[in-house]
Amino acid sequence: MHADLEQVLYHESTIFARLDELGREITRHYRDAGGELAVLAILDGGLIFTADLIRRVNMPLQLQTLSVSSYHGGTASSGTVGFPGVALPDVSGKHVLLLDDILDSGRTLAAVKRRLVEEGMPASVRACVLLEKRKRRAVDVQAEHVGFEIGDDFVVGYGLDYRGRYRNLPVIGTLRQECIHPGDR
Ligand code: IMP
Ligand code: MG
Numbered sequence: 001m002h003a004d005l006e007q008v009l010y011h012e013s014t015i016f017a018r019l020d021e022l023g024r025e026i027t028r029h030y031r032d033a034g035g036e037l038a039v040l041a042i043l044d045g046g047l048i049f050t051a052d053l054i055r056r057v058n059m060p061l062q063l064q065t066l067s068v069s070s071y072h073g074g075t076a077s078s079g080t081v082g083f084p085g086v087a088l089p090d091v092s093g094k095h096v097l098l099l100d101d102i103l104d105s106g107r108t109l110a111a112v113k114r115r116l117v118e119e120g121m122p123a124s125v126r127a128c129v130l131l132e133k134r135k136r137r138a139v140d141v142q143a144e145h146v147g148f149e150i151g152d153d154f155v156v157g158y159g160l161d162y163r164g165r166y167r168n169l170p171v172i173g174t175l176r177q178e179c180i181h182p183g184d185r
Pocket of ligand 2: 045
């Protein structure tokens with residue numbers, strides 16, 4: 001799988017060092033906020049990031065998940081965000097921290113935030129993403145905690161997929177052109 005990478009952007013040790021910092025940042029914020037912390041992981045992309053990050057958050061929390069998708073196989077956002085038959089977890093009165101792999105067009109985060117606020121009655125909603133693409137978003141939304149800012153390249157690894165593959169790569173990198181279907185290039 002490593003052989004399919006054009007360039008490694010972040011090695012595992014770099015990712016872990018940044019997670020240590022994010023864990024401390026998040027712990028500090030929510031200790032001061034008081035009340036219950038509910039971590040809501042956005043699946044599937046946020047799975048690996050969530051597992052590693054919450055073990056660096058040093059306070060009681062509850063873990064819940066939400067399956068959301070805005071990509072349908074290729075390398076560009078589809079424009080629609082789906083919650084296929086998914087019920088929201090109970091977040092009433094809780095401080096919700098959304099965790100996702102990457103903030104790209106912003107549609108996913110905006111849709112989840114909107115539904116949480118409209119239906120969930122949380123005490124607060126913040127977001128933490130491992131990666132943020134440095135570009136103009138289709139939707140105006142921000143993540144309060146960001147691991148790394150990247151350019152507009154399509155990346156895989158550490159939870160991020162291309163057509164369902166590469167999530168188990170321990171590093172984050174760009175794919176070689178020949179590994180991308182001609183229609184997606
Ligand atoms: P958004 O709704 O456009 O912000 O996209 C968020 C979702 O699109 C992420 O949770 C990813 O699943 C996917 N995504 C966006 N950019 C990339 C990328 O570079 N590689 C892999 N998946 C991506
Ligand atoms: Mg994805």
